[in-house]
Amino acid sequence: MNIEDCRLLEFPQRGDERGHLVAIEGCGDIPFEIKRVFYIYGSDRNVVRGRHANNNSEFVLINVSGTSKVKVDDGRKTKIFDLDRPHIGIYLPRLVWKDMYDFSEDSVLLCLSSEHYDAGEYIRDYDSYLEIMKKHWEEENA
Numbered sequence: 001m002n003i004e005d006c007r008l009l010e011f012p013q014r015g016d017e018r019g020h021l022v023a024i025e026g027c028g029d030i031p032f033e034i035k036r037v038f039y040i041y042g043s044d045r046n047v048v049r050g051r052h053a054n055n056n057s058e059f060v061l062i063n064v065s066g067t068s069k070v071k072v073d074d075g076r077k078t079k080i081f082d083l084d085r086p087h088i089g090i091y092l093p094r095l096v097w098k099d100m101y102d103f104s105e106d107s108v109l110l111c112l113s114s115e116h117y118d119a120g121e122y123i124r125d126y127d128s129y130l131e132i133m134k135k136h137w138e139e140e141n142a
């Protein structure tokens with residue numbers, strides 16, 4: 001895993017004069033089988049959510065309403081993505097550290113995950129994350 005594996009996904013908009021429709025399918029538009037869906041709303045501009053990495057879960061995040069930003073970190077580099085259109089998502093592989101912030105008042109951040117919820121696979125301490133990633137890079141370079 002490295003930061004370049006985090007990428008924007010653009011979904012087809014099937015709009016007509018009645019409005020817009022975006023359809024996304026697991027193992028197609030989303031690069032994994034979707035096992036869990038949750039959504040985040042009611043967070044304001046000065047809130048930072050996330051602040052964790054996952055040992056097993058991959059995610060796609062979509063602001064289906066409003067806007068937010070996602071800062072991703074692989075222990076070596078960081079990158080900021082703007083989620084500002086309902087047909088744009090960001091794919092996050094396992095082991096990426098993520099902060100979600102700068103939520104607009106109307107932000108509804110839809111999160112699709114490759115795994116069922118397991119609190120034990122969350123890495124919530126940044127120093128522990130850096131240790132894990134140090135080993136990860138050493139193994140990759142071995």
Ligand code: TYD
Nearest residue numbers: 036037038040048049050051052116117118
């Ligand atoms: P948390 O991981 O802190 O949210 P965020 O990633 O946005 O910072 O989760 C908030 C609460 O919701 C926490 O008590 C765990 C619970 N939760 C579930 O029960 N299932 C889930 O799928 C998720 C993502 C969280």
